Every structure is written in C-alpha cells, then in structure tokens.
Amino acid sequence: MDIPVVDFDVYRVGVEDVADEKLNVLSKELKSAFTEVGFVYLKNSGISQHEVDSMMNISKTFFLLPHEVKMPLLRGKAYGSIHGWISYGSERTGSNRTWDLKEAFNIADLQPMALGVALGGSAPRFREKQVWFYRRCADLSLRVLRVLALSLGLDPDIFLSKHSRVVDGEQQAGGEQNRTTLRLLYYPPVQTECVQEGQVRCGEHSDFGTITLVFQGPGGGLQFLGRSGDYIHAPSIPGTVLINIADMMQRWTSDRFISTIHRVVLPPPGDMSDRQSVIFFLLPDDDAVITCCDGTDKCPPATALDFLMERFSQTYEEK
Numbered sequence: 001m002d003i004p005v006v007d008f009d010v011y012r013v014g015v016e017d018v019a020d021e022k023l024n025v026l027s028k029e030l031k032s033a034f035t036e037v038g039f040v041y042l043k044n045s046g047i048s049q050h051e052v053d054s055m056m057n058i059s060k061t062f063f064l065l066p067h068e069v070k071m072p073l074l075r076g077k078a079y080g081s082i083h084g085w086i087s088y089g090s091e092r093t094g095s096n097r098t099w100d101l102k103e104a105f106n107i108a109d110l111q112p113m114a115l116g117v118a119l120g121g122s123a124p125r126f127r128e129k130q131v132w133f134y135r136r137c138a139d140l141s142l143r144v145l146r147v148l149a150l151s152l153g154l155d156p157d158i159f160l161s162k163h164s165r166v167v168d169g170e171q172q173a174g175g176e177q178n179r180t181t182l183r184l185l186y187y188p189p190v191q192t193e194c195v196q197e198g199q200v201r202c203g204e205h206s207d208f209g210t211i212t213l214v215f216q217g218p219g220g221g222l223q224f225l226g227r228s229g230d231y232i233h234a235p236s237i238p239g240t241v242l243i244n245i246a247d248m249m250q251r252w253t254s255d256r257f258i259s260t261i262h263r264v265v266l267p268p269p270g271d272m273s274d275r276q277s278v279i280f281f282l283l284p285d286d287d288a289v290i291t292c293c294d295g296t297d298k299c300p301p302a303t304a305l306d307f308l309m310e311r312f313s314q315t316y317e318e319k
C-alpha cells in the first residue's frame with residue numbers, strides 16, 4: 001500500500017477566500033486517504049522546502065549544543081510537563097519497554113521565557129524560528145480541518161470552532177488553554193554496539209490529537225502499520241508534508257478517519273546517518289467537548305484535555 005500524494009494548491013497557505021465548491025476534488029482525495037490509509041503527503045501546501053530546511057537547520061544547531069547549555073530548558077522542571085527539552089534516551093513511546101534513541105524539544109508555549117532566550121548566541125533566532133514555524137503549521141492544519149469537515153458533508157466550521165485558541169495573539173499560541181505542540185526531533189547516528197534488544201528510534205504508537213503534520217529530513221525510518229498488518233515505509237518526499245489522523249479525530253468521526261499506528265526504526269547496520277523531523281501536533285482547545293460528529297454515541301463525550309492527559313500517560317514514559 002502506498003501513501004497517496006495530494007495536491008493542496010487550491011487552498012495552500014496564503015490563498016484566501018476559497019469557495020467551498022472549489023474544494024470538492026481536494027476533499028474527496030483527502031477523505032479517501034484518511035478513511036483508507038490514515039496518512040497522506042500534501043504537495044503545494046504553501047509551506048516551502050526552504051522554510052522546512054531553515055527550521056531543520058536551527059533545530060540541529062540546538063541539539064548539537066552541549067548538554068549543560070540545554071539543561072535549563074529541560075521539560076518538566078522549568079516550564080511544565082509538555083514544553084521543553086527531552087534529553088537523549090530519556091523517553092519511551094507506546095508499549096515499547098526500551099528507551100527511544102532520540103532527543104526532542106517540545107514547543108507548547110510561545111512566551112519568550114520558554115523559548116530559549118537564554119541560549120543567546122548559541123542558537124541565534126531559535127525562538128523566532130519556532131514561533132514563525134508554529135504559526136505556519138497552525139495555518140495549514142486549520143485549512144486541512146475545514147476540508148475534512150466538507151469531505152464528510154458537515155458544517156465546515158465543526159472542527160475549526162473547537163480550535164479557536166491554537167493561535168492566540170501576536171506573540172503567543174496555545175499556552176494554558178490549548179496544548180497544540182511543535183516538536184523538534186533529533187535521532188543521532190546509531191552506535192550498533194550500544195543498542196539494546198528491541199530498542200528503536202521511536203516506539204510504535206498513534207498520535208492523540210486531531211491531526212499531525214510531519215516534516216522529515218532525508219534520514220529514513222518512519223513506518224506505519226498497514227491494514228494487512230505489515231509495516232510500510234513513509235520516506236521523506238522533499239517539497240511535501242506528511243499528514244496523519246490522530247486519535248481525537250478518529251473518535252470525533254466515529255472511526256471513519258483512521259489514526260494509524262507508526263514508529264521510527266533503526267537504520268540498517270553500518271548506516272551512520274542521523275535523522276531529523278519536525279512534528280506539529282494539532283490539538284483542540286482544552287475545554288472542547290469531543291462528541292461523535294455523526295450524532296451517534298459510539299465514543300463517549302470527553303473534553304480534549306481529559307482525553308489528552310489519559311493518552312499522554314499511556315503513550316509516553318519519562319526516566
């Protein structure tokens with residue numbers, strides 16, 4: 001099974017006032033991808049490869065800084081449980097019993113203090129790039145939500161209206177009432193002799209928000225679980241963004257859109273390449289109550305925050 005590539009040009013970031021009828025073809029294509037596969041590559045999204053490369057570059061500059069420079073930004077100490085730096089090998093994902101071979105930085109709060117101003121000249125413009133990329137991703141993902149609502153014959157604002165605080169004001173986004181997160185990931189070259197049995201770059205899991213945007217560097221390894229039960233590679237395709245449905249959207253649509261299990265495996269032995277990705281987890285506002293949009297009670301209503309906290313504790317474990 002291949003992951004479809006869909007052209008988003010008609011509604012790319014920057015294009016305004018598009019009549020619903022112009023989104024017909026796009027909505028049919030996205031609906032079939034998300035009901036059958038759960039993943040899609042979007043080309044012509046309006047976020048350019050140049051912008052992605054620039055975000056990747058600053059992200060790598062940050063990850064290659066010495067441990068002690070990154071320590072003040074550690075997650076869970078200074079800035080709450082989502083926002084901040086996750087050091088190498090200190091998190092495990094899904095049911096995997098070994099620690100992921102990765103380092104990460106979660107951006108869930110765009111306040112200057114939270115964003116590494118302290119890094120000063122070590123990673124110049126780190127904060128500005130994060131804010132800017134977060135806002136670009138927010139713009140794209142809210143467009144996708146509108147198309148998804150249309151594709152199911154629903155009020156085009158049904159999903160959007162529960163994401164009113166993803167972008168909030170000039171300098172902030174989310175914060176206390178919306179936990180949408182931009183996550184920078186760095187998977188260093190793997191020293192085969194140090195790898196434990198079962199250890200991978202990121203354990204198998206499904207994401208728990210509404211939708212997820214995935215920007216990948218050239219290093220491969222991302223795989224998703226196909227319906228046949230086999231894992232399928234999702235390589236990086238320059239100029240595209242990979243989008244997947246996450247758990248809350250699956251619930252919201254009474255399981256019509258599928259939140260697909262995925263993981264990041266190790267490179268073949270002897271392959272010393274690193275891997276980078278930049279992920280945008282779109283989440284509804286904390287107090288949004290998610291009920292099945294077809295009027296059934298297939299999934300019991302829950303607030304986005306309650307659902308998130310439950311899935312968060314099931315998915316991630318920290319050292």
Ligand SMILES: O=C(O)CCC(=O)C(=O)O
Pocket residue numbers: 183185202207214216222262263264276277279
């Ligand atoms: O690195 C990747 O491409 C995927 C990581 C991932 O699935 C996640 O952080 O949820």
Ligand SMILES: [Fe+2]
Pocket residue numbers: 205206207262
């Ligand atoms: Fe994921």
